Amino acid sequence: MTALVEVKGLDKAFGGVHAVEGVSFSVEAGQVYSVIGPNGAGKTTLFNLITGLYTPTKGEIRLNGESTAKLEPNQLAERGMCRTFQQMQICMNMTAIENVMLGRHLQLKSNLFTTLFRLPSLRHNEEAARKRAAELMEYVGCGDYLGAEASAMSYGALKRLEIARALAAEPKVILLDEPAAGLNAVETAALEELIRKIAQQGITVMLVEHDMKLVMGISDRLLVLNYGRVLAEGTPEEIRQNPDVIAAYLGG
Amino acid sequence: MLNRFMQSRLQGLVVLTLILIILPAFLSNPFHYELATQIAILAATVVGLNLLVGFAGQISLGHAGFFGLGAYFSGIATGTYGWPSVPALVAGAIIVGIIAWIVGRPILRLKGHYLSMATLAVGFIIAIILNNERAITGGPDGMPVPAFEVFGWELSPFGTYSLFGLEISGVQAWYMFSSVILLLAVWFALNLIQSPIGRALRSVKGSEVAASVVGVDTAKYKSLVFVISAIYASLMGGLYAHFQGFITPAIASFEFSILFITMVVLGGMGSTFGVILGAVVLKLLPQVLADFQDLEHVMFGLILMLTMIFMPKGLLPTLTAAVSKRIRKKTGGEA
Amino acid sequence: MLAEFLQYLFTGVTIGATYALIALGFTLIYNASHVINFAQGEFLMIGGMATVSLTAMGVPMVIAIVLAITLAGVLGIALQRFAIAPAKQADVVTLIIITIGASIFIRGIAQLVWGKEYHVMQNFSSDEPIRVFGAVLNSQSLWVLGIGAVVVVALVLFFTKTLIGKAILATSMNKEAARLVGIRTQMVLMLAFMVSALLGSVAGIVVAPITFTSYDIGIILGLKGFVAAAIGGLGSGVGAVVGGLALGIVEAMAAGYISSDYKDAVAFSMILLVLFFMPRGLFGAKVVERV
Secondary structure, three states: OOOOEEEEEEEEEEOOEEEEEEEEEEEOOOOEEEEEOOOOOOHHHHHHHHOOOOOOOEEEEEEOOEEOOOOOHHHHHHOOEEEOOOOOOOOOOOEHHHHHHHOOOOOOOOOHHHHHOOOHHHHHHHHHHHHHHHHHHHHHOOHHHOOOEHHHOOHHHHHHHHHHHHHHOOOOEEEEEOOOOOOOHHHHHHHHHHHHHHHHOOOEEEEEOOOHHHHHHHOOEEEEEEOOEEEEEEOHHHHHHOHHHHHHHHOO | OHHHHHHOHHHHHHHHHHHHHHHHHHOOOHHHHHHHHHHHHHHHHHHHHHHHHHHOOOOOOOHHHHHHHHHHHHHHHHHHOOOOHHHHHHHHHHHHHHHHHHHHHHHOOOOHHHHHHHHHHHHHHHHHHHHHOHHHHOHHHOEEOOOEEEOOEEEOOOOEEEEOOEEEEHHHHHHHHHHHHHHHHHHHHHHHHOOHHHHHHHHHHHOHHHHHHOOOOHHHHHHHHHHHHHHHHHHHHHHHHHHHOEEOHHHHOHHHHHHHHHHHHHHOOOOHHHHHHHHHHHHHHHHHHHHHHHHHHHHHHHHHHHHHHHOOOOHHHHHHHHHHHHHHHHHOOOO | OHHHHHHHHHHHHHHHHHHHHHHHHHHHHHHHHOOOOOOHHHHHHHHHHHHHHHHHOOOOHHHHHHHHHHHHHHHHHHHHHHHHOOOOOOOHHHHHHHHHHHHHHHHHHHHHHHOOOOEOOOOOOOOOOEEEOOEEEOHHHHHHHHHHHHHHHHHHHHHHHOHHHHHHHHHHHOHHHHHHOOOOHHHHHHHHHHHHHHHHHHHHHHHHHHHOEOOOHHHHHHHHHHHHHHHHOOOOHHHHHHHHHHHHHHHHHHHHHOOOOOHHHHHHHHHHHHHHHOOOOOOOOOOOOOO
8 A cells, every 4th residue: 555645754954954865755645644853853853845835945745656856835735735834824805705706716616707797507506516615614613703704713713614624624644733723622622633533534634733732632644753863753653652753852 | 893894795785786777867068977977987996906905915007007098908809800709808808817827827926116126017918008009009199999889789878868768878887887897806805705715815915924834825816816806807898998998008107007096095004995995086086186276286296195104904995994983972782 | 249248238238237226225225124215216216307407507517416415315214214114014015015015106296396307417527438459338327337336335335434323234134133132123224225225326326327317217227227137146246246137138139139129128127037037146145944
């Protein structure tokens, strides 16, 4: 079985600084795979590389066996990769549900002619998309905001809205960048539940997270980064017992 | 509440239709009709420009270039080569669309002030060409444009026509025609905005990265909306040329581009009905200020500055927000 | 041949030095506040027009120049204080419209005071042209270049040696951080607009004897300055100078060898060409978008 996401010898340098250096790992389909490490370890940079926002200085990333080197983020989305951001990227000029409907973009093939004349086929598809978006908002737990402007939503709700948007694209793999940051204990528990539900659907989840309790509880495998390099890789149990990790991170 | 109402598709369109029907009761002479027609055409242009600026968040300081190209294409095709008006308009729009697509691809990679610089440059180059190619365009002195005609039937501001037995003047006929055009322009714009394409456009403004990671090809959509707004400008430029009967390169000038973008920003970026209000205000303001003679420009500049400082979101969004706030206070409810 | 080339070169470098000064004005304000000031050209106009009218009233030229520059400086401060500062959270486009409103306002007042006619300003020194290998060099060109060079050196010293200059740089890099270390950022912004206005007016004054001056001269010169700043890369001082000189020279050569009708088109084609290949100009800062 080939890995869904495969990273080999990945390098990214800004100026002379290596944010990510010689990183290799692979994620099997259906796993919850977490990337942890102290601030500045290169976790978000790694996500930006995988999702095509940054171009690697060296190394290779494969999605479903295909090299992503020449692919733009939107082409990666077409191939089933979607993500959320540590610094949320919500379109504040739209309503909450429109943000989620934006996630349906790839499923909604529309041409200019049907759009300009608002032909029945378009209206039909739009209604279906709106219904699906509403379901997803309920699913992630922002059902209260169905009629709201995105700008009127709380921080925690926006974080869930971003997940709903990513799910709307029907991804094979979803990358969540610090979804628990800024959430309280209750919200974090709900988030953990949500991630489990997503994984049970068969969607591969990649996670960058600081909340160790959350990460250790739900991950199948973990990657520990330190100063841009891989410190350790393995199951939560292996990571917990890895002396390097204990010394550099958990113990510190 | 009111905000919602103004934004919802059909209600806004109904209100606009009613205004356009009732308005003639207040228009007492041909000059008023002329102004109203000009406003309708300019408003339709900025409805198109607003798709680019207000919804997709891309600045253009050169849109008069496309407006001027459309006007000159219509003028030259019908005047010099004897084409019928409608094919000339359509052909002009196609050519301008292609030009916009060709220059748009590289330009729209630019961001912020670099984009405004580049669009400004494109507009300037078009204006300079129109000014200098005297053999074709008549140069700075301008050129006459034949009346608009459809199937041999001529629509001239100086003619008289009968409609359902009523005798109407040429400017009145033009007013009706341009009103229909404006309504169509608005209808198309509203349809576009509230569609998957429209969402993709707005997401480019909201967050380009977010758009790209859910599969929106942002470069493609930026080009698309740039072309659409250029086509709007070209078509309206062509109509404007026919209505005016005479055009000069001034309609492609930097000043005209600034006028267009100011209509959008003053009226309210991202508000289709707001930018129409912007067109009304900016076209009427000089008429009102003309009484101040020497002070005209001083007043105009001052009003522009003050409005933008105190209503940075534009006239209509600010007004509707104020009114709905008051309504909320009166009813005492939260929603 | 050589004479012709030299002639175009002299013209280009002279006007290019003026563009460079205007571009530096744009750069200064852009760096301090990320505003593109479309009223920048009006500082030029004010400088030239005030000097002309004051000398016509019998004020000695040196004093007239000092007064004109002071007037422009006050105007710069007023622009920041009353038009830019109140519009804190405004969009980029909104700010552009505000500065355009300001430029229409200033131009309107200039038209009231000075009328619509062209005004001629006398050369700073002798009207006797200098001949170099058959080409004619207007003595005023030397003034333009000399003063341009002095201004550039003064600016460099200002930003590297004085506390105020460093405060402006700090504010441009990080406004919040600058405020935290005790820099009064609002003062700094006003100062940036003032210095920018001074630069503009100096450019307007030195070039006035060559181009003549009128109430609306600021529009096109201001835009050319913006083009120069963008060619060099917004925010780069070196870029502004290089961009200005390059623009002036290319424009003069094109006007001489190709067609003077398309002189202005050359400037705008040049900026498009530069931006096609270098989206941030020649010396513009590279930024990594953080998400």
